[in-house]
Amino acid sequence: MALTPKFDADGLVTCVVTDAASGDVLMVAHMNAEALAKTIAIGEAWYFSRSRRALWKKGETSGHTQRVVEMRIDCDQDAVWIKVEQVSGACHTGRRSCFYRAVPLGQNGGAMTLEFRDARVFDPKAAYPSKKD
Amino acid sequence: MALTPKFDADGLVTCVVTDAASGDVLMVAHMNAEALAKTIAIGEAWYFSRSRRALWKKGETSGHTQRVVEMRIDCDQDAVWIKVEQVSGACHTGRRSCFYRAVPLGQNGGAMTLEFRDARVFDPKAAYPSKKD
Numbered sequence: 001m002a003l004t005p006k007f008d009a010d011g012l013v014t015c016v017v018t019d020a021a022s023g024d025v026l027m028v029a030h031m032n033a034e035a036l037a038k039t040i041a042i043g044e045a046w047y048f049s050r051s052r053r054a055l056w057k058k059g060e061t062s063g064h065t066q067r068v069v070e071m072r073i074d075c076d077q078d079a080v081w082i083k084v085e086q087v088s089g090a091c092h093t094g095r096r097s098c099f100y101r102a103v104p105l106g107q108n109g110g111a112m113t114l115e116f117r118d119a120r121v122f123d124p125k126a127a128y129p130s131k132k133d
Numbered sequence: 134m135a136l137t138p139k140f141d142a143d144g145l146v147t148c149v150v151t152d153a154a155s156g157d158v159l160m161v162a163h164m165n166a167e168a169l170a171k172t173i174a175i176g177e178a179w180y181f182s183r184s185r186r187a188l189w190k191k192g193e194t195s196g197h198t199q200r201v202v203e204m205r206i207d208c209d210q211d212a213v214w215i216k217v218e219q220v221s222g223a224c225h226t227g228r229r230s231c232f233y234r235a236v237p238l239g240q241n242g243g244a245m246t247l248e249f250r251d252a253r254v255f256d257p258k259a260a261y262p263s264k265k266d
Contacts (some may be wrong), residue, residue, distance in 0.1 A: 001234075001249075003236055003244075022156075072232035072239075076231075084177045096207045105201060107173050109174075
């Protein structure tokens with residue numbers, strides 16, 4: 001019953017983030033030991049960016065922070081699940097969730113298509129002025 | 134709007150699995166191109182085991198299969214989310230979800246503890262006779 005996270009070769013665990021109200025998966029991110037410790041201590045989501053090799057607090061640029069309602073850890077302690085109260089939207093594209101597209105089932109080989117499910121809830125150009133997306 | 138998964142250096146994408154009824158996160162696993170294609174085509178969850186380096190159908194040993202109700206993909210196409218109808222439980226320890234322990238918030242440094250949240254829903258020794266857990 002001790003927290004003994006099994007960090008991967010890059011020193012990270014996977015973090016699944018769900019909306020505490022709707023249950024929807026908002027995003028998948030990664031935490032190093034420092035991000036995990038800060039999230040537990042403070043109750044707001046901190047991550048480690050694999051592309052920027054840097055610790056970041058969710059919402060530090062956009063203001064779209066995540067207050068953690070509950071944290072769970074899985075059987076082999078290499079993944080955590082946090083239920084959060086999400087300000088505005090989690091996705092840099094302006095959607096509430098990064099998972100705004102469905103992959104229709106039954107497609108069998110060849111080029112496969114996606115279908116939009118969720119509209120934007122904020123303007124990504126205003127929230128992330130330095131991003132080109 | 135094309136499915137163009139961004140597989141990592143090991144040829145995998147992360148897969149978050151939630152219970153279509155409760156919304157709870159059941160497990161986090163990985164899919165290679167073949168597991169992803171089979172899951173989309175058949176509508177039952179297939180994964181790639183990083184430890185065994187092998188394709189596997191969820192439930193092939195235990196019978197605890199996952200029928201996929203919906204698949205979503207995230208903004209950068211390196212993670213998928215499937216909502217499933219789970220037979221019995223997803224976790225090899227006998228729980229419905231692998232995330233059966235909470236990490237209480239507010240713990241600040243030092244040895245941290247976990248708290249059980251979910252009881253077993255099946256006997257893991259009967260379902261997975263070759264496992265020692």
